[in-house]
Amino acid sequence: MTVTTSPQTQPVAEQPAAEIPRRKRHRTKDTASWPVAVLGWLGSLILFSPVAYMLLKSFQTETDAASPVPKLIFKPTFEHYPEVFGQGFWAYAGNSIAIAVISTVVVLLLAIPAAYALAVRPVRKAQDSLFFFISTKMMPVAAAIIPVYIVAQQLGLLNTVTVLIIMHLGMNLPLAIWMIRSFLQEVPGEVLEAAAMDGAGRLRAMRSIVLPLIRPGLWSTALLCCVFSWNEYFYAVNLTTTTSSLPLFMQKFLSFGELYTAQVAAVATVVSVPVVILGWICQRSLVRGLLFGAVK
Amino acid sequence: MTTIAPPAPKTSSRRDSWSRRAPLLPALIITLLLTQVPFVMTIWYSLQNWNLLNPGRRSFAGLDNYQQTFTDSVFWQSLGNTAVLTVGATVASMVVGLVLAVLLQKKFPGRGIARTLAITPFFVMPVAAALFWRSAIFDPSFGLLGWLTDAVGLPRVNWLSEQSMLSIIMISSWRWTPFAMLVLLAGLQALPEDQLEAARVDGATWWQQFRGVMLPHLRPFLELTALLLSMNLIQTFGEIALLTAGGPAFGTTNITYYVYLRAFQSFDYGLASAYGLVALVLTIALALPALRLLSGIFQQEGRR
Numbered sequence: 140m141t142v143t144t145s146p147q148t149q150p151v152a153e154q155p156a157a158e159i160p161r162r163k164r165h166r167t168k169d170t171a172s173w174p175v176a177v178l179g180w181l182g183s184l185i186l187f188s189p190v191a192y193m194l195l196k197s198f199q200t201e202t203d204a205a206s207p208v209p210k211l212i213f214k215p216t217f218e219h220y221p222e223v224f225g226q227g228f229w230a231y232a233g234n235s236i237a238i239a240v241i242s243t244v245v246v247l248l249l250a251i252p253a254a255y256a257l258a259v260r261p262v263r264k265a266q267d268s269l270f271f272f273i274s275t276k277m278m279p280v281a282a283a284i285i286p287v288y289i290v291a292q293q294l295g296l297l298n299t300v301t302v303l304i305i306m307h308l309g310m311n312l313p314l315a316i317w318m319i320r321s322f323l324q325e326v327p328g329e330v331l332e333a334a335a336m337d338g339a340g341r342l343r344a345m346r347s348i349v350l351p352l353i354r355p356g357l358w359s360t361a362l363l364c365c366v367f368s369w370n371e372y373f374y375a376v377n378l379t380t381t382t383s384s385l386p387l388f389m390q391k392f393l394s395f396g397e398l399y400t401a402q403v404a405a406v407a408t409v410v411s412v413p414v415v416i417l418g419w420i421c422q423r424s425l426v427r428g429l430l431f432g433a434v435k
Numbered sequence: 436m437t438t439i440a441p442p443a444p445k446t447s448s449r450r451d452s453w454s455r456r457a458p459l460l461p462a463l464i465i466t467l468l469l470t471q472v473p474f475v476m477t478i479w480y481s482l483q484n485w486n487l488l489n490p491g492r493r494s495f496a497g498l499d500n501y502q503q504t505f506t507d508s509v510f511w512q513s514l515g516n517t518a519v520l521t522v523g524a525t526v527a528s529m530v531v532g533l534v535l536a537v538l539l540q541k542k543f544p545g546r547g548i549a550r551t552l553a554i555t556p557f558f559v560m561p562v563a564a565a566l567f568w569r570s571a572i573f574d575p576s577f578g579l580l581g582w583l584t585d586a587v588g589l590p591r592v593n594w595l596s597e598q599s600m601l602s603i604i605m606i607s608s609w610r611w612t613p614f615a616m617l618v619l620l621a622g623l624q625a626l627p628e629d630q631l632e633a634a635r636v637d638g639a640t641w642w643q644q645f646r647g648v649m650l651p652h653l654r655p656f657l658e659l660t661a662l663l664l665s666m667n668l669i670q671t672f673g674e675i676a677l678l679t680a681g682g683p684a685f686g687t688t689n690i691t692y693y694v695y696l697r698a699f700q701s702f703d704y705g706l707a708s709a710y711g712l713v714a715l716v717l718t719i720a721l722a723l724p725a726l727r728l729l730s731g732i733f734q735q736e737g738r739r
Contacts, residue, residue: 175541180545182539189579206577252459256456263452268459276666278470279718281670281714282477284695285711376676377699386562393677411563418555419551419555426618
């Protein structure tokens with residue numbers, strides 16, 4: 140997935156749809172003076188430093204990692220990484236991948252038609268419907284967890300991958316609708332009119348013209364949904380125990396405590412690497428998707 | 436937007452309006468099932484005596500649970516904690532995120548790499564980050580923060596027990612600052628260059644340009660950032676569960692964590708439901724200004 144999406148994310152700059160947010164980028168006085176550049180680098184490095192520190196510690200022996208003065212020079216060890224993959228790691232990782240991929244695919248299958256009904260061929264009071272979807276994101280998850288738990292128990296879904304897929308669906312759907320709707324609105328009007336023709340042509344026009352145009356946006360929506368699903372903890376901890384996703388695998392290391400800092404660092408690195416890479420790939424279109432639904 | 440789709444015709448037939456509605460229905464039904472139905476069930480549960488530790492004693496309780504909710508000081512404390520955590524982390528993330536966005540807006544060598552490094556904390560698995568921070572950064576004897584406070588001559592602090600709320604705000608802000616930066620950076624890039632140019636020609640200082648041109652332009656972006664951050668931060672759970680377990684003395688128990696404690700540690704489903712509902716109502720009351728703001732943004736968009 141990683142390999143195939145990166146070339147698709149690039150061409151977005153040339154597409155007419157992408158020009159709207161970018162037209163003001165005249166590069167006249169846009170080069171930073173050196174103090175700004177230094178401060179910019181410094182700020183970024185400070186934000187990144189805990190991640191770098193995590194990477195560093197994962198290659199230290201536990202003795203080096205427990206040194207009261209951070210050791211920057213040490214003899215690297217790879218002993219912690221093989222340890223990560225024991226204790227059922229692959230079962231949790233497989234679950235995490237299944238949950239993220241399946242819930243994201245279903246989210247997209249539901250969100251694309253919904254976004255179409257909000258942007259291309261709008262229902263009456265489309266604004267209100269959109270508003271409803273977003274408002275569900277503001278409800279504290281805690282207010283609904285008990286009925287969810289009890290219904291899942293009665294259906295025999297507790298401690299299954301299925302229950303997490305279903306809950307992640309509810310969690311990501313509003314966001315996906317919001318983002319895809321914004322991408323649809325960036326598509327030029329003539330193209331949308333073609334897609335909104337009456338008759339059997341509507342579906343085909345959508346599939347063969349409109350969707351390919353917003354493909355980079357769809358990828359970034361999918362990637363963002365995957366990231367949120369991958370990192371989700373509240374439902375995982377409340378609805379599952381042994382058959383669960385990576386955050387619960389990670390949680391096992393809570394009992395390890397201070398003496399296993401390097402081991403924790405290695406696990407934390409391994410479980411974070413996939414989403415960090417996906418995040419780097421989709422960072423640019425992610426902002427466009429979030430922003431242009433609301434502010435222009 | 437130059438052209439949006441043709442508006443719904445006024446005299447739309449019933450068949451037409453159903454064909455418009457059909458694509459929306461599956462998503463709408465799923466969202467209703469997953470968010471609104473549990474909510475209605477919570478109302479029902481909250482009216483019952485229902486504690487799993489007292490089996491066989493499930494009965495109708497009327498408003499007893501609510502009475503208990505309103506007289507429980509820990510509940511009010513957890514609401515206060517939720518507010519402190521949400522507001523504190525939102526403000527911190529936005530201030531740092533804005534400064535970073537301004538710094539990373541202009542071209543300099545390696546800017547792309549700097550931006551990519553800065554955004555990374557947002558994608559690191561929160562549970563993983565919390566566990567790592569717990570031992571490698573917050574630990575009083577060999578954490579990074581202890582070493583830093585030594586270096587500047589401050590006394591060592593046991594962060595997670597003495598400054599527990601500050602610690603939670605710190606790690607949450609670390610996670611959400613990159614997100615704030617991304618959104619504000621996008622806002623800055625849409626800044627009309629000619630206005631800044633005009634201000635420069637008029638001899639405005641850097642600060643005057645910032646106050647007079649940048650901030651007003653950024654306002655909707657700042658509002659949107661605040662909204663998205665607070666929406667997420669109000670639900671903080673993992674960091675609390677893994678770093679402080681809500682302590683010390685409920686000092687970092689927010690409402691999400693308190694409902695969790697009541698439901699899944701004391702198994703008092705009735706009471707926990709009442710807590711959840713009261714929290715929901717109060718959240719809506721507090722979030723109403725935010726919601727109104729959001730609908731304002733959408734209406735503006737509709738007018739275009």
